[in-house]
Amino acid sequence: MKRRLIAAIGVAGMMVSVVACGTDSGDNGDSSAGGEKTLTVWVMDGSAPEAWIAEVNKEFEAKHEGVTVKVETQQWNGIQEKVTTALSEDTPPDVLELGNTQTAGYAVTGGLADLTADKDKLGYAGWNKGMLASAELDGKLFSAPWYAANRVVVYDKAAFKKAGVTPPKTREEWIDGLEKIKKSDPDVQPIYLPGQSWYVFAGFLWDEGGDLAVKDGDTWKGALATPEAVAAMNFYKELQSFSTAPQDKDEATPQQSTDIVPKGDVASWIGLGWEAGGAITAIEEAGGKADFGYFPIPGKTADTPGSVFFGGSNLAIAERSKNKDLATEWLALAAGKEHMAKYAEAVTGSLLPNNDSVQFKPEAGSFAEAMGLAAPVGKITPVTPGWVNVETAPNPIKDYMTKVLKGTDPMKAGEEADKVITERVNQE
Numbered sequence: 001m002k003r004r005l006i007a008a009i010g011v012a013g014m015m016v017s018v019v020a021c022g023t024d025s026g027d028n029g030d031s032s033a034g035g036e037k038t039l040t041v042w043v044m045d046g047s048a049p050e051a052w053i054a055e056v057n058k059e060f061e062a063k064h065e066g067v068t069v070k071v072e073t074q075q076w077n078g079i080q081e082k083v084t085t086a087l088s089e090d091t092p093p094d095v096l097e098l099g100n101t102q103t104a105g106y107a108v109t110g111g112l113a114d115l116t117a118d119k120d121k122l123g124y125a126g127w128n129k130g131m132l133a134s135a136e137l138d139g140k141l142f143s144a145p146w147y148a149a150n151r152v153v154v155y156d157k158a159a160f161k162k163a164g165v166t167p168p169k170t171r172e173e174w175i176d177g178l179e180k181i182k183k184s185d186p187d188v189q190p191i192y193l194p195g196q197s198w199y200v201f202a203g204f205l206w207d208e209g210g211d212l213a214v215k216d217g218d219t220w221k222g223a224l225a226t227p228e229a230v231a232a233m234n235f236y237k238e239l240q241s242f243s244t245a246p247q248d249k250d251e252a253t254p255q256q257s258t259d260i261v262p263k264g265d266v267a268s269w270i271g272l273g274w275e276a277g278g279a280i281t282a283i284e285e286a287g288g289k290a291d292f293g294y295f296p297i298p299g300k301t302a303d304t305p306g307s308v309f310f311g312g313s314n315l316a317i318a319e320r321s322k323n324k325d326l327a328t329e330w331l332a333l334a335a336g337k338e339h340m341a342k343y344a345e346a347v348t349g350s351l352l353p354n355n356d357s358v359q360f361k362p363e364a365g366s367f368a369e370a371m372g373l374a375a376p377v378g379k380i381t382p383v384t385p386g387w388v389n390v391e392t393a394p395n396p397i398k399d400y401m402t403k404v405l406k407g408t409d410p411m412k413a414g415e416e417a418d419k420v421i422t423e424r425v426n427q428e
Contacts, residue, residue, distance in 0.1 A: 036066045042096040049346040087111030092318035094327040100134035107142040108385040113317040115141045130378035144335040145354040148312030152370040159267035167295035169302040192269040195247030196398040199309040204232035206307035222421030225414035247405040294370035310378040389424040396420035
């Protein structure tokens, strides 16, 4: 998901790869010649607009005579192994971009520098609290949140108009609208929702006050055998009853945006920005015309949108960096309010910057507007190094969802899933 998010969310060329400031030569760390130094920064392909990062580096180098910033662009494929190796070497990159769900794993191994003492310098107080959760571990700060993106409801304007439905503000209005669409045209799916879209389920669970796993003393335990999870899964089941999507597949099997939506019989679906862009492209390539609208996933009440999973990246400093002070200065500049405001403009609302006060002002009715409205209630999966084990196939959350949708009692299915989650989440 992470690779697809960054690779395609920049619709119409909004994001470009970093081509200036160096190549992937592997010449990292403290490079001294005549008193000069090189600060090496790793960013992922598609994350940093060229003009934006060039401006950050220009300002930084002007303040630090003799220092050159070398940016090296990395690919998501195989990046975990590459970062693990780099962090264990004597000359790692000084600053590096990490997926937000990966950060805790690198922090617990001692590979990342502790930035707790530099909170004020880095702009900690202004960071989005949903993004911030992934940057901390055990009360210490190990990275700066950089950007994130979340899902919204994408709908066919014609189908909604035909049924007399407007974008809902609450869960109750959402269900009522789906009922109207179903009556308006029995051949159209009011919503396409596969049985294993577990990121969507996670949002409903957070709305109920629950979580996928919780801390239990010094360990973690699964939390699906709870009243909160039962309520969340029952609502998911109600939504899924309006869909003919398979109950034992996720949104990528088949790919909802390019394999399902373009067929024309879907009134709404839940997706990311790159999926909306992919669906538009697929429809237009087939000779059709997409006319989508967007709204945040509705919450339990009209005053707050539904919770959403934040997929995104953080910027960290390698513990073995020979240039920690310079790296901290660069990080403070790049992740600070001024340059994050420019970042928001550079990505034109397709990604959310780390500071809520500098969000891009998107076009009314756009995907970016709907995404931004949900940003204050964005969350991530449990912050623990062992969480990556939970997502390994077969994902127990997906299995749990399918069982419930096919008739298993939610509490019983939750107990079975919790055993697997608890075992896996405590493995590091």
